[in-house]
Amino acid sequence: MIKILDARFVTTAVEPKGYPTSLAPEVAFVGRSNVGKSSMINALTGRRKLVRVSNTPGRTRTLNFFDVDVERGTKRHTVRFADLPGYGFAKVSKSERSEWQKMITAYLEKRRDLKVVVSIIDAEVGPTPDDFQTLDYLQESNRQIMVVATKIDRLPKARRKPRLQALAEELSLPREAVIAFSATEKLGFDEVWDALLNTLTA
Numbered sequence: 001m002i003k004i005l006d007a008r009f010v011t012t013a014v015e016p017k018g019y020p021t022s023l024a025p026e027v028a029f030v031g032r033s034n035v036g037k038s039s040m041i042n043a044l045t046g047r048r049k050l051v052r053v054s055n056t057p058g059r060t061r062t063l064n065f066f067d068v069d070v071e072r073g074t075k076r077h078t079v080r081f082a083d084l085p086g087y088g089f090a091k092v093s094k095s096e097r098s099e100w101q102k103m104i105t106a107y108l109e110k111r112r113d114l115k116v117v118v119s120i121i122d123a124e125v126g127p128t129p130d131d132f133q134t135l136d137y138l139q140e141s142n143r144q145i146m147v148v149a150t151k152i153d154r155l156p157k158a159r160r161k162p163r164l165q166a167l168a169e170e171l172s173l174p175r176e177a178v179i180a181f182s183a184t185e186k187l188g189f190d191e192v193w194d195a196l197l198n199t200l201t202a
């Protein structure tokens with residue numbers, strides 16, 4: 001039902017004056033370093049190498065923008081994705097960490113085009129204090145939030161449903177508000193796209 005027509009890199013930015021000019025509603029992917037943000041963008045665009053991913057936390061160090069043309073039913077949409085550096089990466093200096101923090105919060109606070117923030121949680125690890133802090137911050141900023149639990153493939157099938165239920169409870173969300181995802185097993189593609197397009201076209 002969901003078909004990706006095209007996906008392309010737009011630009012890299014570190015501060016507001018480098019953000020691309022408005023074109024389409026924007027979706028930002030936030031989460032811990034190494035949680036799988038860039039992999040999720042690759043999976044959602046059906047391009048294995050659109051964004052660089054890595055085993056080493058701290059791979060993404062700037063804001064990276066991508067445009068995606070997507071078709072659902074007979075309707076075509078263009079959506080802009082913003083891949084953000086992860087938070088909670090310990091192996092950088094304090095000053096570097098605060099630079100990252102500034103880069104991310106400047107974007108989340110000021111970006112007008114930003115319509116949905118996808119908060120990515122590791123399904124196995126569960127929400128960390130950093131995740132809770134970010135979710136609180138986003139709620140206070142009145143941002144539209146979508147929670148996606150990724151790396152669900154790492155859990156045996158029988159444990160997935162109870163795990164998602166527990167995650168939803170921890171986050172004080174209804175069960176259906178937490179979408180299960182796996183970049184490696186390609187799970188959750190339709191669910192995430194449907195939720196995104198439903199929100200963006202509401």
Ligand SMILES: Nc1nc2c(ncn2[C@@H]2O[C@H](COP(=O)(O)OP(=O)(O)OP(=O)(O)O)[C@@H](O)[C@H]2O)c(=O)[nH]1
Pocket residue numbers: 031032033034035036037038039040052053054055056057058059060061084085086087150151152153154181182183184185
């Ligand atoms: N098993 C499994 N591994 C995944 C999944 N998604 C990502 N990974 C792995 O997790 C690691 C980190 O992935 P990235 O997509 O680079 O993570 P990121 O959140 O963009 O990381 P930073 O840019 O450092 O913040 C890589 O080794 C990926 O292959 C998934 O759904 N399942």
Ligand SMILES: [Mg+2]
Pocket residue numbers: 037038039052053059060083084085086
């Ligand atoms: Mg990344």
